[in-house]
Amino acid sequence: MNIPDSIQERVKKELNSFCKSLPKEPQELYEPMRYMLGLGGKNLRPSLLLLTCKMLGGKINDAIPAAIAIELFHNFTLIHDDVTDNSPLRRGKPTVYKKWNLNVALLSGDALMIKSYQELNKTPAKYLPAAFKIFNDAALKVCEGQQLDMNYETKNKVTIEDYLSMISMKTAALFSASMQMGAILAGVSKLDCKKMEIVGENLGMLFQLKDDMLDVFGESAQTGKQIGGDIIQDKKTFLLLKALESAKGKTKAELIVLIGNTEISTEEKVKRVKKIYEDLGVEEVANKQMEMYHTNAKKALSSIKTPEKEILLALTGALLERKK
Amino acid sequence: MNIPDSIQERVKKELNSFCKSLPKEPQELYEPMRYMLGLGGKNLRPSLLLLTCKMLGGKINDAIPAAIAIELFHNFTLIHDDVTDNSPLRRGKPTVYKKWNLNVALLSGDALMIKSYQELNKTPAKYLPAAFKIFNDAALKVCEGQQLDMNYETKNKVTIEDYLSMISMKTAALFSASMQMGAILAGVSKLDCKKMEIVGENLGMLFQLKDDMLDVFGESAQTGKQIGGDIIQDKKTFLLLKALESAKGKTKAELIVLIGNTEISTEEKVKRVKKIYEDLGVEEVANKQMEMYHTNAKKALSSIKTPEKEILLALTGALLERKK
Numbered sequence: 001m002n003i004p005d006s007i008q009e010r011v012k013k014e015l016n017s018f019c020k021s022l023p024k025e026p027q028e029l030y031e032p033m034r035y036m037l038g039l040g041g042k043n044l045r046p047s048l049l050l051l052t053c054k055m056l057g058g059k060i061n062d063a064i065p066a067a068i069a070i071e072l073f074h075n076f077t078l079i080h081d082d083v084t085d086n087s088p089l090r091r092g093k094p095t096v097y098k099k100w101n102l103n104v105a106l107l108s109g110d111a112l113m114i115k116s117y118q119e120l121n122k123t124p125a126k127y128l129p130a131a132f133k134i135f136n137d138a139a140l141k142v143c144e145g146q147q148l149d150m151n152y153e154t155k156n157k158v159t160i161e162d163y164l165s166m167i168s169m170k171t172a173a174l175f176s177a178s179m180q181m182g183a184i185l186a187g188v189s190k191l192d193c194k195k196m197e198i199v200g201e202n203l204g205m206l207f208q209l210k211d212d213m214l215d216v217f218g219e220s221a222q223t224g225k226q227i228g229g230d231i232i233q234d235k236k237t238f239l240l241l242k243a244l245e246s247a248k249g250k251t252k253a254e255l256i257v258l259i260g261n262t263e264i265s266t267e268e269k270v271k272r273v274k275k276i277y278e279d280l281g282v283e284e285v286a287n288k289q290m291e292m293y294h295t296n297a298k299k300a301l302s303s304i305k306t307p308e309k310e311i312l313l314a315l316t317g318a319l320l321e322r323k324k
Numbered sequence: 325m326n327i328p329d330s331i332q333e334r335v336k337k338e339l340n341s342f343c344k345s346l347p348k349e350p351q352e353l354y355e356p357m358r359y360m361l362g363l364g365g366k367n368l369r370p371s372l373l374l375l376t377c378k379m380l381g382g383k384i385n386d387a388i389p390a391a392i393a394i395e396l397f398h399n400f401t402l403i404h405d406d407v408t409d410n411s412p413l414r415r416g417k418p419t420v421y422k423k424w425n426l427n428v429a430l431l432s433g434d435a436l437m438i439k440s441y442q443e444l445n446k447t448p449a450k451y452l453p454a455a456f457k458i459f460n461d462a463a464l465k466v467c468e469g470q471q472l473d474m475n476y477e478t479k480n481k482v483t484i485e486d487y488l489s490m491i492s493m494k495t496a497a498l499f500s501a502s503m504q505m506g507a508i509l510a511g512v513s514k515l516d517c518k519k520m521e522i523v524g525e526n527l528g529m530l531f532q533l534k535d536d537m538l539d540v541f542g543e544s545a546q547t548g549k550q551i552g553g554d555i556i557q558d559k560k561t562f563l564l565l566k567a568l569e570s571a572k573g574k575t576k577a578e579l580i581v582l583i584g585n586t587e588i589s590t591e592e593k594v595k596r597v598k599k600i601y602e603d604l605g606v607e608e609v610a611n612k613q614m615e616m617y618h619t620n621a622k623k624a625l626s627s628i629k630t631p632e633k634e635i636l637l638a639l640t641g642a643l644l645e646r647k648k
Contacts, residue, residue: 026471080434084427103408103474106430110404111467113434117441118460121453129449132456136442143435147350150427 002318003047004311010050010060011043014068018119032096032108033115036075039091046071048203049178049185051315052196055308058186065122066131066181072116073135074174077142079109084150092224123185130184138177145170158236160245164205172204179203195300199312202297206319209290212237214324216274217283222324228270234259238289240273242282251276294320326642327371328635334374334384335367338392342443356420356432357439360399363415370395372527373502373509375639376520379632382510389446390455390505396440397459398498401466403433408474416548447509455505462501469494482560484569488529496528503527519624523636526621530643533614536561538648540598541607546648552594558583562613564597566606575600618644 019037022030046067053063081087082095083105089095097105123131148166152158179200183193214223215230216239230237240259247255255276258269277283297316301309343361346354370391377387405411406419407429413419421429447455472490476482503524507517538547539554540563554561564583571579579600582593601607621640625633 026468026475028475029467029471080430084430102426106404106408107467107471107474110434110437111464113437114460114463114467117456118464121456121460125449125453128456129445129452132441132445132452136438136445139438140435140442143353143431143438144350147353147431150431151350151352 002311002315003044003051007047007050007054008043010064011046011067011071014064015043015071018068018072018115022115028100028104029108029111032079032100032104033075033112035099036079036096036112037072039093041071041075041091043071044207045074045174045178048175048200048315049182051312052179052182052200053186055306055312056183056186056188056192056196056304057306058182058188062124062127063182063185065119066135066185067178069116069120069135070174070178070181072112072119073139073142076109076112076116077146079105079112081146083109084146127185127187131181134177134180134184138173141169141173145173152236158241160238160241163236163238163241167208168201168205171208172201175204175207176200192304195304198300199297199316202293202300203316203319206290206293206297206316209238209286209293210319210322212239213283213286213290214322216270216277218323224324228266228274231270231273232266238286239277239282242285243273243277243280246280246282246285247276251279290320326635326639327368327375331371331374331378332367334388335370335391335395338388339367339370339395342392342396342439346439352424352428353432353435356403356424356428357399357436359423360403360414360420360436361396363417365395365399365415367395368531369398369498369502372499372524372639373506375636376503376506376524377510379630379636380507380510380512380516380520380628381630382506382512386448386451387506387509389443390459390509391502393440393444393459394498394502394505396436396443397463397466400433400436400440401470403429403436405470407433408470451509451511454508458501458504458508462497465493465497469497476560477558482565484562484565487560487562487565491532492525492529495532496525499528499531500524516628519628522624523621523640526617526624527640527643530614530617530621530640533562533610533617534643534646536563537607537610537614538646540594540601542647548648552590552598555594555597556590562610563601563606566609567597567601567604570604570606570609571600575603614644 015037019034022033024030049067049070050060050063054060078090079096082090083097083102087095088098095105096108120132120135121128145166145168148162149170152162152166176197177200180193180197183196212230215225215237216228218227220227226232230240243255244252255273258273261269294316298313301312301316339361343358346357348354373391373394374384374387378384402414403420406414407421407426411419412422419429420432444456444459445452469490469492472486473494476486476490500521501524504517504521507520536554539549539561540552542549542551544551550556554564567579568576579597582597582600585593618640622637625636
């Protein structure tokens, strides 16, 4: 996804070293960490962190601990989210919760969070207090976002603003923190750190909306996920909320009947909701929203002076165009 | 428990301020934190941290963030442990898991761990890298100890050494880290930090063995717990393992029959196991073991030069004599 190979490979190498450095025992703590990290995510957050640091003239080595820390923290959230969401599969494989059990998921998740802080601790001392603060603030936002996400499942009236605010915490906070930490670790001015925070925030929002889109309009072979998963689970995504907002009369009535409907087959449900989305043009609305985040990110980047900016701009575009 | 009022009150005041500073929403995250911290623990770990720092000539204010962090972390472990142990009550009140539900306990626990790191982050920058490292290493040991504790529930052959090694991680690690951080924050030599680490380790072991003793030989009115709780749950404590080790013939056969026995009443079970403990003299063995930890702690303290050492020595003795 337009991330330079050198960055991607460095992240993979460091994550591999991390896995190898883990003790064997108690295996209930450490085996799930290796398993989770072995499922092969995109490593987008650590890559963005390193890329930002490099682009702004920093030393990659200074940024490695924070990059690994953020990926470990992200994986910790996945282990615990799979418990709260009762998810059987993650990247096509059994979740830690299902492969082992609740107690293993709980405790190995906790230990992975602590491991993420252990990595962060290796950050050069002069950058540590600032990086630690950004990390903590984002980490807490992720928890708040996850709680809101859970609350919205049963809450009757969820607005688009509620949803955007929730994903800005649950997803965008870590993107934003990654780029902000990358800037801090490059030793740039507060103003430039702030700009990178904004770039990260907008990339995170774009990333999540694109995820919502791919769930409905993507190709299963590319995403590796069941198409329409959000529809089947009645998840209040940007698309559903927008559809509920703009639908009228019979269409609105049909959509409301479809939500929570367990009488028709899941295939039928996905097909009919997707048709409503298409009739209402919510895909275009979402595209416009994503384009707005894209523009915001480019704007915040525009006054950053570095010849390597093009790499980040290309990546921003790639997030918009991604198929998986 | 021989902790100077000024220290105890400062800890309480800071924990109160912390609770007041918590946001209201999402209440599923923050209400359990306030609830848990409001159950009224002994605040032993933060008190030891502050006392150590003060005794060694440090500034209390420098040590407050780490002290609060360690108490928050301890409370996070209690919230999650109550899930893994399926405990209905904590300090006579419903556990977070029972009062709310699994998801709330999981996520508010996670958030409380992050809050503990947020507090730690307020440590003066010059001490932060070292304090952060001690904190992380101890935090991970606590998780490892909890995992071993869970494993020992179903493991057939648990030795006294296994048990002591487990409690050195699950309990003593945080005591040790508290006193070591107190020393670090007082800016004393590495040697003195190491000595305080040893004092803390021994106090932690003593504290846990005393807990095992109070469970059987304490007074419910003073401990606030059901007497014999460990016996009812067949917990492999120091006392049970020592009894299994030293019992012979009919006594050993009776003890083995009693473990896991659900046919007799819990009162009867507690009474009979307690009688075996008394006949075998395991109380004295445990007392000797505790006396050894007490001696170790005093020895490590002996070469520390400070007029205020007496306070810590008195506290060490009080941990041995405590009734609750």
